[in-house]
Amino acid sequence: MAPRRDGADALKFPILIGDIGGTNARFAILLDAYAEPKLFPVVQTADYANIDDAIQADVLDKTSIQPKSAVLAVAGPIDGDEIDLTNCPWVVRPKQMVENLGIEEIIVLNDFEAQALAISSLKEGSRTQIGGGIVREGASRAVLGPGTGLGVAGLVRARNMWIPVAGEGGHIDLGPRSERDYQIWPHLQTIEGRISGEQVLCGRGLVNLYDAICKVNGSQAVHATPAEVTEAAVNRKDEEAVEAVDLFATYLGRMAGDIALIFMARGGVFIGGGIFQRIIPILKQDHIRAAFEDKAPHTELMREIPLYVVTEPLAALAGLAAFARTPRFFGLETTGRRWVG
Known part of the structure; x- marks a missing residue:
């Protein structure tokens, strides 16, 4: 795991953003700091054994864009290299995702941190x-x-x-x-x-x-x-x-x-x-x-x-997008929550 990243460091585009709840997972890709997120259909977590398969099938296989970074919000506490979701059998393994999905850097947040990021500019x-x-x-x-x-x-x-x-x-x-x-x-x-x-x-x-x-x-x-x-x-x-x-x-x-x-x-x-x-x-x-x-x-x-x-149905994705575009505006501690290839 990498050391703490400076909050002012920019993430590399394109950036995959994802809001993973107990029932549904929502994904989008930011091409650059000014583009609107490219949204993908909502994923039912019960339809896939793990998050890697869901991202591969419902995001990467549906676009020619290869994300270089990812910012993911998950419904559960983040502690270590294996992240259990509270109300879903998925286990998020960022090291494995870096190897399998070709993403250079992954930051994982709690899902309600993403909601908090959203209300900064709702x-x-x-x-x-x-x-x-x-x-x-x-x-x-x-x-x-x-x-x-x-x-x-x-x-x-x-x-x-x-x-x-x-x-x-x-x-x-x-x-x-x-x-x-x-x-x-x-x-x-x-x-x-x-x-x-x-x-x-x-x-x-x-x-x-x-x-x-x-x-x-x-x-x-x-x-x-x-x-x-x-x-x-x-x-x-x-x-x-x-x-x-x-x-x-x-x-x-x-x-x-x-x-x-x-x-x-x-x-x-x-x-x-x-x-x-x-x-x-x-x-x-x-x-x-x-x-x-x-x-x-x-x-x-x-x-x-x-x-x-x-009333914004995709508030968490909006919050993740705000952070991904301009990390320097947010004092987000990523120690223990950032993985690089």
Whole structure:
């Protein structure tokens, strides 16, 4: 593994960028610092045994462009030369990728670092504000997003650079607050006795919440997937699905407020992820905002912090592209996360 690269060092073009989640992987190639990313069709991770095969079949075999560098965001902690994804059987082996795919340099980030990079320059048309609050320029920001799992990251400004702060914040404890919460909580599936944010605020978490509500109501659970619960709620097919989506949004607003306090995110908190985008039409935004602000003794502080929904579907790729074009604008530590041929 190479020593730490200087953040001001430019990557060699063309650059492959990739956002690898638990279910889907998205890839694009940047020809140069000014070109728009050349996008490729979304890859289902279940269709390939490993990331190397997916890149070969769905990217390299579909273009004559040979990337010289790669910046990849993966859904899992990065520790060593073999990177396990949290909700996917793929194991990313950058040394092997350098040998097999002809790429000279690979940098691997956490997937929510990429989301954090994106919110450094998210355009007005790529976000929708929930409630009030005013952005303080240069202040810290934070992003969280429910998908296959629950990702969380921060973004801080120092020395004229944006510095993404990755972590596994989706696994912090999530507790009951209301009388209804106390009815539901005993019926939620746990991990070794714990109910973490991710046990409720992700795809399988939505189903977990729906199942628990059905048990409390004494009704039969008829929906087995996040898509089924969401569709039933959007079309008002049954009250349990509607309540599950409503509480899902409230709990996400509650956790977004916690993350805002951790990072003192006066620059805004951003909610990404495909699940949230699909339920926006039926969300009670005042409930989300109220849950976000309900942080006594800091309610007044929370009222000043803006909360956004990210509506850009490829935000992570946009963040990776921003870093790949101009690494010097980002204080991204790559020690232990950079491999060269």
